[in-house]
Structure formats: C-alpha cells, structure tokens
Amino acid sequence: MPTDTRLELFRLMLLQRTFEERTWALYRQGRISGSMYDGLGQEAVAAAAGLALEDGDVVAPLNRELATHFARGVTVADAFRNFLGRGDGPTFGRDGNMHFGAPARGVFPLVSMLGNLCPVVVGAALAFKRRGEPRVALTFLGEGAFSVGDTHEGLNLAAVWHVPAVFILQSNGYSYSTPSSAQMVNTNLAERIQGGWSIPAVRVDGTDAMIAFDAIKAAVERARAGEGPQAVECVTLRGHGHAAHDDASYVPAELRASFAGRDPIELLEAQIGPGAAVVRHAVVEEISAALAEAEASPAPDPAAMEHGIYANPL
Amino acid sequence: MRSDERVFLLGEDIGHYGGAFGVTAGLFEKFGADRVLDTPIAEEGFVGAAIGAAWQGERPVVELQFADFASCPFDMIVTVAAKTHWRSGIAVPIVIRAPNGGGVRGGPFHASSPEGWFVGVPGLKVVCPGTIEDAYGLLRSAIEDDDPVLFFEHKGLYRRLKGSRPPEETRTPIGRARIVRGGSAATVITYGSGVELALGLEHDVEVLDLRTLWPFDREAVLESVGRTSRALVLQEAARSSGVAGHILALLATEGFELLDAPPAVLAPPDTPVPFAPELEDAYLPSAHTLNAAIEDLLAY
Numbered sequence: 001m002p003t004d005t006r007l008e009l010f011r012l013m014l015l016q017r018t019f020e021e022r023t024w025a026l027y028r029q030g031r032i033s034g035s036m037y038d039g040l041g042q043e044a045v046a047a048a049a050g051l052a053l054e055d056g057d058v059v060a061p062l063n064r065e066l067a068t069h070f071a072r073g074v075t076v077a078d079a080f081r082n083f084l085g086r087g088d089g090p091t092f093g094r095d096g097n098m099h100f101g102a103p104a105r106g107v108f109p110l111v112s113m114l115g116n117l118c119p120v121v122v123g124a125a126l127a128f129k130r131r132g133e134p135r136v137a138l139t140f141l142g143e144g145a146f147s148v149g150d151t152h153e154g155l156n157l158a159a160v161w162h163v164p165a166v167f168i169l170q171s172n173g174y175s176y177s178t179p180s181s182a183q184m185v186n187t188n189l190a191e192r193i194q195g196g197w198s199i200p201a202v203r204v205d206g207t208d209a210m211i212a213f214d215a216i217k218a219a220v221e222r223a224r225a226g227e228g229p230q231a232v233e234c235v236t237l238r239g240h241g242h243a244a245h246d247d248a249s250y251v252p253a254e255l256r257a258s259f260a261g262r263d264p265i266e267l268l269e270a271q272i273g274p275g276a277a278v279v280r281h282a283v284v285e286e287i288s289a290a291l292a293e294a295e296a297s298p299a300p301d302p303a304a305m306e307h308g309i310y311a312n313p314l
Numbered sequence: 315m316r317s318d319e320r321v322f323l324l325g326e327d328i329g330h331y332g333g334a335f336g337v338t339a340g341l342f343e344k345f346g347a348d349r350v351l352d353t354p355i356a357e358e359g360f361v362g363a364a365i366g367a368a369w370q371g372e373r374p375v376v377e378l379q380f381a382d383f384a385s386c387p388f389d390m391i392v393t394v395a396a397k398t399h400w401r402s403g404i405a406v407p408i409v410i411r412a413p414n415g416g417g418v419r420g421g422p423f424h425a426s427s428p429e430g431w432f433v434g435v436p437g438l439k440v441v442c443p444g445t446i447e448d449a450y451g452l453l454r455s456a457i458e459d460d461d462p463v464l465f466f467e468h469k470g471l472y473r474r475l476k477g478s479r480p481p482e483e484t485r486t487p488i489g490r491a492r493i494v495r496g497g498s499a500a501t502v503i504t505y506g507s508g509v510e511l512a513l514g515l516e517h518d519v520e521v522l523d524l525r526t527l528w529p530f531d532r533e534a535v536l537e538s539v540g541r542t543s544r545a546l547v548l549q550e551a552a553r554s555s556g557v558a559g560h561i562l563a564l565l566a567t568e569g570f571e572l573l574d575a576p577p578a579v580l581a582p583p584d585t586p587v588p589f590a591p592e593l594e595d596a597y598l599p600s601a602h603t604l605n606a607a608i609e610d611l612l613a614y
Contacts, residue, residue: 073432123365123369150390153358157363308399309400314488
C-alpha cells in the first residue's frame with residue numbers, strides 16, 4: 001500500500017475520532033440536541049470504504065461511518081452544521097447528527113430504519129448497470145440490519161440482477177444492547193451472505209485499516225469489473241454504547257479484553273511513525289476551524305419549514 | 315417509454331406474462347428485459363431499488379400487483395421516498411402503480427382501496443384517474459413529475475371503460491380536480507370508480523372528479539360547493555379511510571358558511587372488503603345507494 005494511502009486512511013480515521021470527541025463534549029454541554037452516536041473502534045472500516053471508492057461511485061453510510069462522508073469530500077464544517085441543526089447545513093436543521101447526505105458527492109442520507117438503504121443502493125447500482133457506467137454503489141449492514149427483511153430482499157435483488165453493489169458488513173458485536181448471538185445462530189455474516197445469496201464475501205479484521213482497505217478496494221473493483229455484488233465483513237467491537245444514553249455496561253469484560261491493543265488508529269499510527277504527528281496537528285486545527293465556522297452558521301427559519309416537501313410544488 | 319430512455323418498469327410478472335391485469339402486455343417484447351424487469355416477490359426490495367435508481371437519474375415505474383400489497387413496501391414509501399427530498403434535496407421521481415377497488419370478488423386481500431394510507435403524507439403525491447383521458451394524462455404527468463407519485467387505478471374500470479387512446483400530448487395536471495358534469499343542486503366530490511357512478515345520477519348535481527387525492531384541490535372543492543351549497547363525498551375506500559375525512563374537515567373549517575346542509579358521505583363501512591357476492595354488493599356504493607344518499611341530501 002502506498003504511503004499516501006496509509007496517511008490518508010490515518011487522517012480520515014483521526015478526523016472521525018476527533019470530530020466525535022468534540023461532538024460528545026458539545027452534547028454533554030447541551031449544545032447538541034437529541035442524541036449522540038459514534039463509531040469508536042470502527043473508524044478503520046469507515047475510512048477504508050470511503051477511500052476505496054472512486055469519484056463517480058455512490059455510498060449510503062450509516063451511524064458509525066463519518067469518515068466515509070469525509071472521504072467523499074463532505075466538509076467537516078457541514079458535518080458540524082448537521083449535528084448543531086443549522087439552517088445552512090446539509091439537512092437545513094430538519095434532521096440531526098449523522099443523518100445527512102451530500103447529493104453532489106453521491107452520498108445518500110441515513111434512514112433510521114436500518115436495512116432500508118440496502119435495496120436503495122441496489123437500485124443505484126441497477127441504474128449504473130442499465131447505462132453501462134463503470135460505477136459502484138456501496139452501503140453498510142450491521143448485525144441488526146441482518147435481521148431485517150429489507151436486507152434479505154436487497155441482497156437477493158443484487159444477486160439476481162447481478163449489479164455492481166458492495167455491502168460492508170459491520171460486525172461490531174451488538175445491535176443496541178442485543179449481542180449478535182441473540183440476533184442469529186450463525187454470526188459469520190460472510191459465510192451466510194456467500195452461502196445464502198451466492199454473493200462473494202470475505203471476512204477480515206476491521207480494526208486493521210490496511211487489511212480492511214485492501215479487501216474493500218478489491219471488492220469494489222470486482223463489482224466495477226462486472227463481477228456482480230460483493231461483500232466484505234469487517235469484525236470490530238463497538239467502542240461505546242448504541243448512543244449517548246447507553247453505557248454499554250452489558251458488554252462482558254472478557255470481550256472488551258479481547259480487543260485490548262486493537263485500537264485502529266493506534267495500530268496504524270505505529271506503522272506510520274513520526275509522520276503521524278503532523279497529521280494529528282492538522283486534524284485538530286481543521287476540526288477547531290470547522291466547528292467555529294459551523295457555530296457561526298444561522299439557525300433554521302421556522303417560516304421555511306414547509307419548503308422542499310416537493311421537488312415540484314403544486 | 316418511447317419518449318424517455320430513463321423510464322423503465324419493474325414489478326412481479328410484468329414481463330412475458332404482461333402483468334396480472336395485462337397492463338404491460340407487449341411491452342417486454344417491444345422494449346426488452348432491460349426496460350421491463352420481472353422482479354422477485356419483494357415489494358419492499360423493488361420499491362427501494364426504484365428509489366435508488368431514481369436517485370441516480372432514472373424514472374422507474376413500479377407495478378404492485380394489487381393495491382392491497384402497498385402494505386408490503388409501506389416503509390420504503392413513507393419513510394424513504396416521502397422524506398428524502400425535504401431533508402436532503404435529493405429528488406425521488408418514482409411512480410407506483412397500484413390496482414385498487416372491488417367488484418371482482420377479490421376479497422380482503424385483492425379488492426381494497428388503500429389510497430387513504432398515503433393521503434396526508436407530506437412528500438407523496440396520490441392520484442387516481444376515473445376516465446380514460448385521465449388514466450393516460452395522469453400517468454404521463456406522474457412519470458414526468460420529480461416527486462414520488464402513487465397511481466391508483468381501479469381494476470374494475472380496466473374492463474368497464476372503453477375508448478381510444480388520447481393524443482400523445484395529453485397531460486392531466488397533478489393537483490387539479492375537474493368538473494366532469496355541471497349542476498346546481500349539490501356537488502358530488504369523488505374519484506376513481508365514483509366518477510362513473512356519479513355520472514349515472516339523473517339529478518341536477520355537479521360531479522367533481524378530484525383526480526389527485528393528495529395534495530387535493532381545495533379551491534375546486536370550495537368553489538363548487540360555494541355554488542351548489544350541498545356536498546356529498548363518494549368513495550370506494552372504507553368510510554374512515556380515503557379522502558372523505560379530509561374533505562369534511564375542509565368543508566367544516568373553510569366551507570361552513572357555504573353549506574345549506576350537513577355534508578354527506580357515501581362510502582363502504584369500516585370493514586375489509588368482503589368476498590361473497592351478497593356481501594360485496596352490499597358493501598360497495600351502488601347506483602341505488604347513491605341515489606338514496608342524494609335524495610336525502612337534497613331533502614334536508
């Protein structure tokens with residue numbers, strides 16, 4: 001892997017981690033409403049998937065993939081604007097936290113009903129296939145989404161239609177408080193997706209950014225080359241609870257211990273060496289400047305609430 | 315499909331077979347498998363795929379085999395299709411065709427008129443033609459529209475209405491009702507199969523075909539009732555569903571002083587559609603029950 005790819009992965013992961021540390025603080029101060037979700041421990045998967053895509057590709061990130069947004073060129077200031085509910089943010093204050101997309105960047109906004117975006121991304125890939133465009137559509141599925149019917153319908157359509165869709169399976173051990181073993185009997189998602197839908201799938205360590213990147217990149221390029229849908233299962237452990245109100249005290253100490261020393265950012269930083277410090281400094285600067293920019297943004301105007309319900313208003 | 319390459323169809327048994335009601339007959343042979351896609355039985359999945367394709371610039375037209383099956387992709391319609399433009403600026407130009415209505419002994423799962431599930435949902439447009447011209451004109455308008463449009467087509471009218479195809483440039487504007495027949499003693503506000511039924515009345519009543527159920531043409535309702543001073547809502551959807559409640563609310567809040575009589579509703583009872591002929595015939599509005607309802611309204 002070229003050094004610049006490794007550095008970029010590191011930068012993206014660090015952007016997500018630092019951004020989320022900042023939003024946690026803002027949330028505790030009451031400056032962010034609603035709740036707070038983060039991707040602690042899963043940043044490598046988010047960064048790798050984002051970086052594996054080309055300019056014309058499209059993606060539907062979920063709760064724990066902020067680095068994917070950044071890799072697509074979504075600005076840090078825009079992400080802050082959404083968390084702060086600002087009127088000039090990506091959802092104009094109409095939706096919060098990581099529920100946002102970027103039409104110009106090929107990013108579809110998160111829908112809370114996890115599993116919904118699986119068929120949507122398959123449809124985008126179908127459009128590419130119909131037009132003969134060498135483009136790829138990617139989304140993520142956690143263990144929770146794997147229990148949802150939409151996921152099965154979407155995977156089946158992807159396989160039957162043989163479209164260039166890539167599914168990143170986020171095996172982080174939990175769906176809210178429910179361990180994977182209570183969601184399914186066979187928790188090896190790669191095995192299930194390969195056996196159940198005949199979609200090629202590999203299972204990798206999601207705490208190792210380089211391994212995740214190589215696997216996802218290869219899957220994306222196979223899909224682009226016309227080999228049909230692909231899947232990569234990335235095994236991690238969700239660092240925090242489902243959201244801010246959830247202390248995740250139900251995660252057994254032994255499971256936590258098995259992930260000790262596997263912080264994805266520290267692992268990659270050790271490989272990069274002294275160059276990492278420069279990136280760390282730049283990221284902190286970027287986050288601070290972007291937050292200041294977002295905080296100076298206007299609040300949404302209640303008078304404009306009904307605008308945009310329709311693309312063609314009656 | 316000839317005029318726009320982006321238009322493609324997807325649904326169950328719509329290819330070689332031509333659709334459960336023959337609506338797509340011949341299109342597979344003419345346009346090929348890339349434009350007429352037979353899907354697995356997975357409404358949530360293929361409506362979702364239509365949304366994704368629309369996101370990427372296509373104009374998918376989805377066929378649900380029966381409108382009753384709109385319960386299966388409900389989440390995709392009200393959660394994803396309806397809310398996406400408002401919160402992101404991404405347009406979702408999909409059309410979902412759904413044969414509704416009874417009279418064919420379809421029973422509780424093949425004869426419903428579930429359009430009311432979607433009436434009142436911000437971000438959706440809901441249309442239901444009652445004439446051949448509007449079946450063509452509304453479908454063309456729906457496909458050209460940049461928003462998600464639910465297109466309910468009455469399966470009884472497939473066979474009962476006969477006529478030639480309107481000129482290719484025919485478009486029925488979404489959001490506009492039409493006075494199908496002028497009259498002065500009362501206004502029958504209806505849509506879909508109700509239009510045919512109302513036109514059979516021998517009274518001096520105006521027949522207002524809503525055509526678009528959401529967002530419906532409030533001005534046209536108030537304008538007509540302003541002239542006739544009496545209103546009857548006729549629908550094949552069960553009484554507490556459909557559009558009746560919305561029309562009554564409009565008349566109560568903005569049309570109260572226009573009225574010489576309490577507005578009336580003729581609609582089936584609040585039950586699923588029954589199967590046995592004796593039951594279904596009693597369930598559906600008929601020329602006889604409509605006549606009686608109008609007599610009562612005019613006698614008030």
